[in-house]
Amino acid sequence: MDRNEILNTVNNVFIDVLDDDNLVLSEATTANDVEEWDSLNHIQLVVAIERQFKIRFASQEILSWQNVGEMVDSIAEKLNQ
Amino acid sequence: MEHPVNYIYNKIAELNPMHGKKLKKNIAFFDDRYYELADTFFEKYTGILKAQNKNLDYAIDCYLQLIADVNAETIEFLRSGKYSSTTFEEVNQRVYARPEIMEYYMHGLIMSQFLWKHHYQIVDFFISKLPSYKGETKNYLEIGAGHGFYLSKALEILDDKTCFTVVDISETSIALAKDFIKDDRVEFNLQNIYDYNSDKKFDFITLGEVLEHVENPLQLLAKVNDLLSEDGVLFLTTPTNAPAIDHIYLFESADFIRDVIHVAGFKIEKEVDLLTEDVSPERAAKLKIATLYGAFVKKDKAAYL
Numbered sequence: 481m482d483r484n485e486i487l488n489t490v491n492n493v494f495i496d497v498l499d500d501d502n503l504v505l506s507e508a509t510t511a512n513d514v515e516e517w518d519s520l521n522h523i524q525l526v527v528a529i530e531r532q533f534k535i536r537f538a539s540q541e542i543l544s545w546q547n548v549g550e551m552v553d554s555i556a557e558k559l560n561q
Numbered sequence: 562m563e564h565p566v567n568y569i570y571n572k573i574a575e576l577n578p579m580h581g582k583k584l585k586k587n588i589a590f591f592d593d594r595y596y597e598l599a600d601t602f603f604e605k606y607t608g609i610l611k612a613q614n615k616n617l618d619y620a621i622d623c624y625l626q627l628i629a630d631v632n633a634e635t636i637e638f639l640r641s642g643k644y645s646s647t648t649f650e651e652v653n654q655r656v657y658a659r660p661e662i663m664e665y666y667m668h669g670l671i672m673s674q675f676l677w678k679h680h681y682q683i684v685d686f687f688i689s690k691l692p693s694y695k696g697e698t699k700n701y702l703e704i705g706a707g708h709g710f711y712l713s714k715a716l717e718i719l720d721d722k723t724c725f726t727v728v729d730i731s732e733t734s735i736a737l738a739k740d741f742i743k744d745d746r747v748e749f750n751l752q753n754i755y756d757y758n759s760d761k762k763f764d765f766i767t768l769g770e771v772l773e774h775v776e777n778p779l780q781l782l783a784k785v786n787d788l789l790s791e792d793g794v795l796f797l798t799t800p801t802n803a804p805a806i807d808h809i810y811l812f813e814s815a816d817f818i819r820d821v822i823h824v825a826g827f828k829i830e831k832e833v834d835l836l837t838e839d840v841s842p843e844r845a846a847k848l849k850i851a852t853l854y855g856a857f858v859k860k861d862k863a864a865y866l
Binding site: 512520526542 | 586628632639844848
């Protein structure tokens, strides 16, 4: 799965969890850019992404992402292991 | 004068922007009555902190540690569908027997009383309905008084001649409630409720957010039923799907709580089931978002026929 495919899949998870069909993510998107991306939804997103990609994040990773691109980095790293 | 809660909200937004964003949604909801109650509460609390050489910034740090714990527990809960601890002994070793954890946990919980919308709504439900039980309440008991806020409201609302009793297993809680209340009408008992016996029956019992901390809620409700007078009232609250470091009994729905209440021999008089987030009940169920259930219940005499 290449980065674009990962980003598209992540975008779909965000749409489902945040209940916003118009949401378009880029690698530079941060929580500041998305109104509904708060601390509770962050957790919902993390677990929904884990389920979608059948991966498991470490606690430190969950807190470290500065933007969607870094989230994609973590996913790509796990898928390539 | 600036409301203390505004200072708290701004400070949290600075230290933890993602959580600040979530709390900001609450502000739009709060009315004058909220600010009146919250101002009095934080004025008292700031005084208590000051006497311990602490300040609101310290309490905010404690609250954010609690949030980090709740977030970590929520991830595990959403992954597994279970709370991470299931026995009293586990949480005793992990939380209650560790003063360094109890210290930030208690302060964090105090802060949540007026930072979480559902905590305010449930206390508002209590305050608005309690006056209708004033005439019949001669003996009031609170099990697990926490920081004593419900008790302080009961002291204000109920008759001057009412006898007030607290039974709490935690020394930290009792010390805090005593600081908050400073009223010699209250008899405090540092005791496990299962070991507590009384010659008198109570006309009103408050059991706020206790059932999720015990292994067997039915057993606790049976004990409460025994302590309650024939026409007495029990006010209870407990959350569904609310992972926390010391929650061990998982109620998956309000219906399940209602079933437990009925099986314990009570009938529900008034109830609320408050969503902890601004989402539809359908989405809350889908995403397993916590609700806080509260009810005034009485003995179901038909259950004994």
